[in-house]
Amino acid sequence: MATSHPVPRTAAPGPHASGQTTPAWHALTAEQALQAQAASTEGLTTEEARRRQQQHGANRIEAVAPPSLWHRVVAQFHNLLIYVLLAAAVTTAWIGHGIDAAVIMAVVLLNVGIGVLQEGKAEKALQAIRHLLAPHAMVLRDGRTTEIDAADLVPGDVVQLASGDSVPADVRLLKVNNLRVDESALTGESMPVDKALAEVAADAVLGDRLCMAYAGTLATQGQASALVVATGAATEMGRIGQLLTTVEQTTTPLVRQMAQLSRWITLAVMGAAAALFVFGTAVRGLPMAEMFMTAVGLAVAAIPEGLPAIMSITLAIGVQRMASRQAVVRRLPAVETLGSVTVICSDKTGTLTRNEMTVQQVVLAGQIIDVEGAGYAPEGALQRDGHHLQPAELFREAPALLALAEAAALCNDASLHCESPGGDWQLAGDPTEGALLTLAMKAGIDPVELTRERPRGSVIPFESEHRYMATVHADAEGSVALLKGAPERVLAMCDTQLCADGTVERMDTAAWEQAIDTQARAGRRVLALARRSGVNAASFGPDDVARGLTLIGLVGIIDPPRDEAVRAVAQCRAAGIRVKMITGDHGVTASAIAGQLGMGEGLRAVTGPEIGAATDAVLQQLVLSVDVFARASPEHKLRLVRALQAQGEVVAMTGDGVNDAPALKQADVGVAMGRKGTEAAKQAGAMVLADDNFASIAHAVEEGRTVYDNLRKTVTFLLPINGGESMSLLAAVLFGLALPILPAQILWVNMVSSVALAMVLAFEPTEPDVMRRPPRSSTEPMLSPFVIWRVGLVSLLFLFGIFGAYRWALASGAEVEAARTVAVNALVAMEVFYLFSVRYLKSPSFTWVGVQGTPRVLAAVAGVVVLQALFTYAPFMQALFDTRGLSLQQLLVCAGIGVAVLVALELEKAVLRRAH
Ligand code: ATP
Numbered sequence: 001m002a003t004s005h006p007v008p009r010t011a012a013p014g015p016h017a018s019g020q021t022t023p024a025w026h027a028l029t030a031e032q033a034l035q036a037q038a039a040s041t042e043g044l045t046t047e048e049a050r051r052r053q054q055q056h057g058a059n060r061i062e063a064v065a066p067p068s069l070w071h072r073v074v075a076q077f078h079n080l081l082i083y084v085l086l087a088a089a090v091t092t093a094w095i096g097h098g099i100d101a102a103v104i105m106a107v108v109l110l111n112v113g114i115g116v117l118q119e120g121k122a123e124k125a126l127q128a129i130r131h132l133l134a135p136h137a138m139v140l141r142d143g144r145t146t147e148i149d150a151a152d153l154v155p156g157d158v159v160q161l162a163s164g165d166s167v168p169a170d171v172r173l174l175k176v177n178n179l180r181v182d183e184s185a186l187t188g189e190s191m192p193v194d195k196a197l198a199e200v201a202a203d204a205v206l207g208d209r210l211c212m213a214y215a216g217t218l219a220t221q222g223q224a225s226a227l228v229v230a231t232g233a234a235t236e237m238g239r240i241g242q243l244l245t246t247v248e249q250t251t252t253p254l255v256r257q258m259a260q261l262s263r264w265i266t267l268a269v270m271g272a273a274a275a276l277f278v279f280g281t282a283v284r285g286l287p288m289a290e291m292f293m294t295a296v297g298l299a300v301a302a303i304p305e306g307l308p309a310i311m312s313i314t315l316a317i318g319v320q321r322m323a324s325r326q327a328v329v330r331r332l333p334a335v336e337t338l339g340s341v342t343v344i345c346s347d348k349t350g351t352l353t354r355n356e357m358t359v360q361q362v363v364l365a366g367q368i369i370d371v372e373g374a375g376y377a378p379e380g381a382l383q384r385d386g387h388h389l390q391p392a393e394l395f396r397e398a399p400a401l402l403a404l405a406e407a408a409a410l411c412n413d414a415s416l417h418c419e420s421p422g423g424d425w426q427l428a429g430d431p432t433e434g435a436l437l438t439l440a441m442k443a444g445i446d447p448v449e450l451t452r453e454r455p456r457g458s459v460i461p462f463e464s465e466h467r468y469m470a471t472v473h474a475d476a477e478g479s480v481a482l483l484k485g486a487p488e489r490v491l492a493m494c495d496t497q498l499c500a501d502g503t504v505e506r507m508d509t510a511a512w513e514q515a516i517d518t519q520a521r522a523g524r525r526v527l528a529l530a531r532r533s534g535v536n537a538a539s540f541g542p543d544d545v546a547r548g549l550t551l552i553g554l555v556g557i558i559d560p561p562r563d564e565a566v567r568a569v570a571q572c573r574a575a576g577i578r579v580k581m582i583t584g585d586h587g588v589t590a591s592a593i594a595g596q597l598g599m600g601e602g603l604r605a606v607t608g609p610e611i612g613a614a615t616d617a618v619l620q621q622l623v624l625s626v627d628v629f630a631r632a633s634p635e636h637k638l639r640l641v642r643a644l645q646a647q648g649e650v651v652a653m654t655g656d657g658v659n660d661a662p663a664l665k666q667a668d669v670g671v672a673m674g675r676k677g678t679e680a681a682k683q684a685g686a687m688v689l690a691d692d693n694f695a696s697i698a699h700a701v702e703e704g705r706t707v708y709d710n711l712r713k714t715v716t717f718l719l720p721i722n723g724g725e726s727m728s729l730l731a732a733v734l735f736g737l738a739l740p741i742l743p744a745q746i747l748w749v750n751m752v753s754s755v756a757l758a759m760v761l762a763f764e765p766t767e768p769d770v771m772r773r774p775p776r777s778s779t780e781p782m783l784s785p786f787v788i789w790r791v792g793l794v795s796l797l798f799l800f801g802i803f804g805a806y807r808w809a810l811a812s813g814a815e816v817e818a819a820r821t822v823a824v825n826a827l828v829a830m831e832v833f834y835l836f837s838v839r840y841l842k843s844p845s846f847t848w849v850g851v852q853g854t855p856r857v858l859a860a861v862a863g864v865v866v867l868q869a870l871f872t873y874a875p876f877m878q879a880l881f882d883t884r885g886l887s888l889q890q891l892l893v894c895a896g897i898g899v900a901v902l903v904a905l906e907l908e909k910a911v912l913r914r915a916h
Contacts, residue, residue: 110752
């Protein structure tokens with residue numbers, strides 16, 4: 001790395017070194033601040049930055065320390081089920097059932113242990129994702145602007161801020177251009193503040209320090225260059241100890257709904273248990289102690305203890321899987337919503353297309369120049385009518401082309417580097433501008449050299465709203481404004497055109513419109529370049545370029561569709577999801593690209609002005625029939641989302657700009673771009689795409705559907721086990737029979753085999769047809785009629801299985817304890833086979849793939865078999881649970897009952913499939 005430029009090597013006067021007071025940076029002039037930081041406007045060298053980082057640490061506000069293990073354990077005890085169990089244990093011990101009390105206590109501890117582990121796992125998954133969302137900063141290092149992790153900033157760094165950026169550290173502003181900052185995160189003031197350079201009084205409050213910008217606030221407009229004065233914990237935000245939340249809401253409506261459900265079930269079951277106790281003692285005249293144990297048994301049998309925890313794990317695993325497929329979820333409910341998305345509205349540039357832009361044609365007055373080559377490497381000839389134009393000859397042969405190339409190089413914020421001769425050319429900045437730099441280089445211009453010769457006097461930066469950029473440079477006659485932008489916008493500003501020979505004449509608007517249309521039909525992005533002499537750099541503003549410009553020419557830029565986006569569009573359509581393109585680009589270009597993406601040929605593109613003119617009612621009709629929206633601005637996006645939602649659609653919407661935030665918030669799933677997206681968009685989005693790629697949205701939908709499937713499988717798996725157990729106990733008491741399974745045994749089943757088997761469902765892979773079904777209705781309850789039916793049916797099967805096994809064992813001469821052991825083993829066998837069934841809720845499980853299971857399924861089953869063997873044969877378990885060793889015949893009967901359940905359910909699936 002070059003370290004040649006003059007950066008002072010002395011340490012900064014340590015505003016953060018312990019014991020030293022922090023200077024009032026807002027009361028210093030920019031120069032004083034630079035001096036105090038031993039920095040310069042050229043930025044630091046990488047070496048110096050590294051040294052300072054050792055001194056100051058990373059620019060990170062450490063998360064509030066995670067709760068200690070002890071706290072987490074205690075928190076787990078605060079749970080209705082645990083209270084019930086503890087009360088049961090105490091009473092059980094009190095009435096002299098010491099072993100039962102010990103078993104219940106063991107279950108309490110096991111439950112707490114599993115809870116702590118699961119919570120830890122879910123939290124870890126989210127932590128990993130927080131790391132992915134780390135913000136970036138544009139910093140001057142070694143004299144060059146580079147993008148780095150904001151965590152690597154050090155005091156003395158010079159950073160660039162642009163609209164949409166979150167301010168990465170506390171900074172003293174060095175240069176501002178209309179900078180406005182939303183400081184509500186820090187000051188609570190909701191109106192953005194206009195920033196300025198002048199220092200303020202030392203006692204000014206935060207909100208009045210106009211020459212400063214603070215970490216965690218948001219630039220909503222303009223640009224600035226600024227000196228980092230405090231990082232990490234030393235920033236104002238760090239001092240108030242506020243954590244910048246990156247992943248919000250740790251639960252989802254569904255999990256809350258299910259947690260609520262289990263609370264209700266718990267209460268209802270306790271009521272039922274009390275009723276049972278009264279019935280047993282008063283009506284049946286059974287002993288109090290025995291009836292109490294039965295009531296406790298009913299309570300533990302019917303409460304789905306593991307359900308909420310397993311659901312949280314399933315969600316966390318889904319979030320992790322999405323992250324590994326480049327979709328980072330910031331708000332957990334999005335995981336669920338993704339599964340029911342019906343429309344995806346996507347940007348075009350960079351999301352559906354590759355964002356690797358190359359100028360293919362240049363249109364000048366009366367001439368077309370073909371440009372060879374691909375990518376950013378400046379290799380490729382310029383041709384006119386098949387004749388190669390030599391760069392050195394352009395001045396004489398094609399002065400208009402030279403003028404266009406110069407404007408392309410000067411009115412440009414990007415830069416291209418090639419580390420080694422023949423190596424790849426790397427772009428820093430906007431790809432559209434990169435393409436223009438490459439064009440200029442193909443025309444023999446060295447953009448760096450040219451910018452040095454003719455430095456920029458003033459600038460109107462590009463914003464999606466006004467769709468042009470203009471700069472002012474010195475030329476022979478004083479100052480010239482150079483402008484580039486969306487062609488219809490630029491055409492409206494021009495009244496003359498530059499002829500091929502370099503003279504100026506009246507503009508032929510019709511010919512240019514024709515040329516724009518031809519370029520756009522070929523799917524090219526069109527930019528027009530224009531100039532105006534005799535402007536005043538000091539007072540330069542939009543009024544100076546509103547009219548009277550001379551059009552130099554057009555460039556046609558290709559930006560090919562991403563191959564994976566073509567596949568993803570097809571996949572979405574098969575999944576019943578409509579894809580809509582909403583782009584700032586030209587309508588004709590947009591529909592040509594839509595054709596290439598397989599969205600349909602010759603699609604009608606509705607433009608921003610048409611959206612603006614439509615009433616809400618008209619728009620609601622329009623959104624149903626139109627898939628391409630062009631020249632659309634962020635407000636249009638917001639209206640489109642609302643119109644789609646009014647039609648009952650569940651909308652995912654992408655966005656990157658600061659003004660996209662409202663549309664991202666309004667959408668059911670706001671999808672922000674991770675790379676080119678602004679911090680504002682990322683904070684508004686429910687999900688961030690790490691690779692800006694449309695295909696990742698389709699993957700996220702697929703994962704969202706899988707998560708929902710797995711949640712449903714978990715519920716469908718666990719509830720009938722509780723159902724079967726509680727029905728068995730109720731039936732026994734009602735009919736005056738001995739209990740087929742003891743309460744302690746039920747706890748064993750619920751806490752050990754059920755949890756082990758249900759955990760497998762959280763990791764279930766995606767079913768093959770997941771993206772061939774229509775989206776799930778967002779109003780469909782988790783306990784759908786199908787799930788209720790299935791839970792009811794399986795509960796009954798379990799009831800018959802448990803009683804059948806118990807009665808058979810008794811009838812074949814076994815004592816009661818052995819018959820109960822048979823019943824428990826039959827129950828566990830039914831669970832195991834039911835797991836194979838539930839992995840495919842509706843499609844057959846008797847397939848080669850289905851029977852094989854997954855390594856996880858097999859491991860869980862093997863684990864359960866080992867535990868059951870211990871439960872049945874180990875003497876200490878026999879003592880604890882009152883079990884007996886079983887004969888081979890008895891074991892085979894248990895397995896047979898399990899198989900019978902699987903067969904019955906396969907038959908049910910076949911009947912249901914036929915019925916549909
Ligand atoms: P999308 O919304 O799909 O990302 P987009 O990138 O074309 O599409 P914008 O960035 O809003 O949307 O650009 C809108 C138009 O502004 C472009 O079609 C182009 O004509 C023009 N334009 C884009 N970038 C620049 C730039 N750097 N300077 C001048 N004009 C530009």
